[in-house]
Amino acid sequence: MxxxxxxxxxxxxxxxxxxxxxxxxxxxxxxxxxxxxxxxxxxxxxxxxxxxxxxxxxxxxxxxxxxxxxxxxxxxxxxxxxxxxxxxxxxxxxxxxxxxxxxxxxxxxxxxxxxxxxxxxxxxxxxxxxxxxxxxxxxxxxxxxxxxxxxxxxxxxxxxxxxxxxxxxxxxxxxxxxxxxxxxxxxxxxxxxxxxxxxxxxxxxxxxxxxxxxxxxxxxxxxxxxxxxxxxxxxxxxxxxxxxxxxxxxxxxxxxxxxxxxxxxxAPATRASGHQVALGFDWGVNTLLTGVLGRLTGRGPTRRVVTDGRPLIFDATVISAALHRLRGVREHLAVKRERCQALADGLGSPHLAWGEHLDRAQMLEAGHRRVCARIRRLNTALAWAAARWAVDQAVALGASVIYLEDLATLEARGHRKANARLSGQVRGTVAEAMRHLAAKAQIAVVTVPARGTSKLCPGCLGNLTHHPAPDRLAERGWKWAHCAGCHLSMDRDHAAARRIISRGLLAQAHTTTERATGARSIRTTVEGTVALVRRPKKATRHLRRLRRAETAPPRPRGPKATPGKGHPTPSRPSGTRHRGARRGDGQPAPGSHTSRRMPDVRTVPATAPASGAVQRPAGHDTTTPAVFGPVPGHGVPAPHRIEEDPLRSGRMRLSHRTCRRRTRAAERTGFHHLHATEVHPLTPRFGPPDGDRRRPRRARKAWNPQAHTEF
Known part of the structure; x- marks a missing residue:
């Protein structure tokens, strides 16, 4: 219904x-x-x-x-x-x-x-x-x-x-x-x-x-x-x-x-007990729902809950921020409305300003109603989106039951900001929407006691201490939990979700159904540990190649029998496997192969005219001999790609073919892979429209005298 x-x-x-x-x-x-x-x-x-x-x-x-x-x-x-x-x-x-x-x-x-x-x-x-x-x-x-x-x-x-x-x-x-x-x-x-x-x-x-x-x-x-x-x-x-x-x-x-x-x-009726695979969700402030998948294994006293350790997160940070802002606007309008109404009541109808204050109070009341309607719409959309996401996760993972914290026992304590954000969430609407959507998919929704779910460790039931998160070491340790006994370190909501799914699966025999609404709940707390079982590693390309090599018959030794190949590939000289052999002056040795891999040490000196108009880029060293040859991934052309600009004799013009990395940000700033060479002084790629119609059109449009300097 x-x-x-x-x-x-x-x-x-x-x-x-x-x-x-x-x-x-x-x-x-x-x-x-x-x-x-x-x-x-x-x-x-x-x-x-x-x-x-x-x-x-x-x-x-x-x-x-x-x-x-x-x-x-x-x-x-x-x-x-x-x-x-x-x-x-x-x-x-x-x-x-x-x-x-x-x-x-x-x-x-x-x-x-x-x-x-x-x-x-x-x-x-x-x-x-x-x-x-x-x-x-x-x-x-x-x-x-x-x-x-x-x-x-x-x-x-x-x-x-x-x-x-x-x-x-x-x-x-x-x-x-x-x-x-x-x-x-x-x-x-x-x-x-x-x-x-x-x-x-x-x-x-x-x-x-x-x-x-x-x-x-x-x-x-x-x-x-x-x-x-x-x-x-x-x-x-x-x-x-x-x-x-x-x-x-x-x-x-x-x-x-x-x-x-x-x-x-x-809709077919769902069973109250007998579940083996379940999803447990914990409520949060910004992260509205944090879930984990659990499986019940063993029988009798040896029963335990295992999980793969992967968290399922429904992050509503953006919507929560918008709702928090709208609640502030609503309170501000309510205060101004009450103030104008009090002024109108104090002045009385014969006063000249009475009607003005009354009209302003009515205008503020209309704005207050619009903001309240906006908050209700956002809350409803957020609740149904979270419920649909949770049910879809349960269907995809093969879970037959969803365990939630008991909303009646969940209370917000601590800072005022967190209280307002937690109390303003639509947890009741999310639970009702989840029950409605899960009934269509033959999935039961059961609530478990929420007291103490974030206090004990799900692995050893030891006390959890709160530490700063690894990515936010400067903040207070409220979001991240650490166990000194089993050295468990994870997100606090993730640990609480493991406790919730453990309480649900181990105490599912105590599930009660409310006669009026049909809502199911567990009021008996049964504590148990949650074991972590790693997921099987996905077969990568290298792993599949190794498996094929193990099952394939051994190949005969000798040169590769490739059609059209008359002789085996000759071996390289010693020391030239990863880079081409070079002489003492930096030139490639005769007969050596030029490596495509970037060398260990790369130094490109910056040479400037005698006037000193060009500054040397930071980090370049002029004491080390220059490395000749093209630098991979940059705009330094190879010797066979040098192009002379007829309008600027003695200078080199970079082309689209010589630079492999072109970005709009570089074109706007003018620093488009500028590198100096020892032979040819550098000419900027982008310059003022001085009549050179062969330059790219976007280069003429992108010219800015304050951001570019002609050498």
Whole structure:
């Protein structure tokens, strides 16, 4: 099951065929959403009390029968909507009331989880709320429901402490601690039947929605309600064989109609245990996900986890930096907006500057909404990209399960900057997206306890000490981990990923499945070491040649029998295998072969005219005799390639053929492999356009008097 958000742009009146534009359709959907919001708010406020929440928590009606799962049916079984009356003079169909009752029932049922946490914290209220003892934590954990994080406990504790500071006593429960929840303007069409809404699929990319909408803000009779036919363009994420369900309509602040369309596809069930190959991922700050592949070997007490040691990294540094910058802009706009609003409230309406401050506050509020929308879009894109990458890695490596850190127990501590960046990440969205995508590939996603994964060594379970990374020795040692026992040295997130996969594979027999959501988790910690098994080395060309030589039959000794070759290759003289033999003056010896390999010592002297206009390049030595002959890879021409410039007698002109390295940067600067020779004074390749039309065109364009010097 997944939900795709589509957009409705226009509609058609079913009876008359009149086209309804986007603006008119947005107004009519807004009328229905506002009416549903008012009805839901009245019903939630009327039933916001400990007695009503006790009845919903018990799940029994007045006759002792179980309440149905549908919210609107449970509300009517309890006779709670009797107090729900629409505004005077407004006609509301029964299906619209049913949608409001469903929305109210869902809101009240969501409050039951918060109520259980508050009740447990109040029952085990410590002597010092700022610091609980081990005994107090044990008593609190025994009263709390399953999968409650430490962050939720601290938030509820702070909320109760603020209440005590203001009232001088403990609150009686959640209803005394909080007011009625706020509801959003939206229409739950899933609670309505065919008398109010129908949905049909036209083709693979289009769905047709028929819904009765009010023609005015306060419809007085049934004639003020009309059927509207809305064609919805389906995104590519909805498969052609997916089953569409009744959507939810809501107007957006940007002036569009959002259609939250649920769709489902049959997926095979994944197994909870019995996995042999798995992927383990660790959460990070810049590196959002760091994973490692593990395999379970052995049986019984000899079981162990082996890995190839290769890290899998999803680096989101660029997106994290953009999100961090946008969060700073959002906070800045919020501060300026509150300041302008405070100035406007302090001056009052008669003051001349009141309207100016109010307009500025509204402008800042619009900018704040745009930045928030940008952050949400980036977070969603980042979450789904990370989830898709993780599932693709699991499919490619043949893993049947993915182990993640338990998000409920992961908390950001330490520096403020790291706290903000870690808390701003969308880890929950990544986990949900990963579960959704992995279900299609028949891969299970299981969470393991996160406490202590970065503390112990995955190889010997010794304490890890933090050192500066090898490539960042000047920074603090937070990212790199080192073990003094087994001398393990690696990235901290990589070591934590090994611990995570060890906890998952060794404790997979303790996997539990949540009945409501189907999420799997492991709450039992089983420690074990992770052995490193090197991957087989890839067969290189040299290794393949050696293997062929071992398997091939021995060749007969003697000269190589090559067609057209009448005699064997003569051996070289002693000492001339790697370079040509030279005489004492530096010239090649007669009969020796010129080597193509660069000589050990190469000295090219820089000779200049008598005027001294040319400086000697740094590093050249004039005391060592010059080495004659071409220098590989440079622009010094060979003796048979010397070309005389007819316009500059006695000087040599370099050509395209003599220089093998030509770059645009060298052409811009003018220093294009400038080398001096002993015989010919040097002429720069690029110079001013002095009438030499045979020079390259780009050389004339690249001339800059400040960057070039004519010799």
């Amino acid at each position: 997944a939900t795709a958000t589509c957009t409705a742009f226009h509609g058609v009146l079913e009876g008359t065929g009149e086209r309804v534009g986007q603006r008119a359709l947005l107004e009519r959907v807004g009328f229905l959403a506002q009416l549903s919001r008012e009805l839901t708010g009245v019903l939630v406020a009327a039933r916001w009390g400990e007695d009503s929440l006790d009845v919903l928590s018990a799940g029994l009606d007045e006759r002792g029968e179980g309440l149905p799962s549908k919210g609107w049916m449970a509300m009517r079984r309890l006779n709670w909507p009797q107090t729900l009356t629409p505004p005077a003079g407004v006609y509301v169909p029964d299906r619209v009331r049913r949608g409001a009752e469903e929305y109210a029932a869902r809101t009240l049922r969501l409050a039951l989880h918060r109520r259980s946490i508050v009740a447990a914290v109040l029952a085990a209220w410590p002597a010092d709320p700022s610091r609980r003892t081990d005994a107090e934590w044990t008593a609190l954990r025994a009263l709390l429901p399953a999968q409650v994080s430490g962050a939720e406990i601290r938030n509820r504790t702070r909320q109760i402490r603020r209440f005590m500071a203001g009232h001088g006593r403990l609150p009686a429960g959640l209803c005394a601690l909080e007011g009625p929840p706020q509801v959003a303007p939206q229409v739950l069409l899933a609670a309505m039947d065919r008398q109010q809404v129908t949905l049909a699929r036209v083709d693979a990319a289009t769905a047709r929605l028929r819904v009765r909408l009010p023609l005015r803000a306060a419809p007085a009779t049934g004639r003020d309600w009309a059927w509207h036919v809305i064609d919805i363009r389906l995104p590519g994420t909805i498969a052609p064989d997916a089953l569409l369900h009744t959507p939810t309509l809501r107007p957006t602040p940007s002036g569009r109609i959002a259609v939250d369309l649920p769709h489902s596809r049959p």
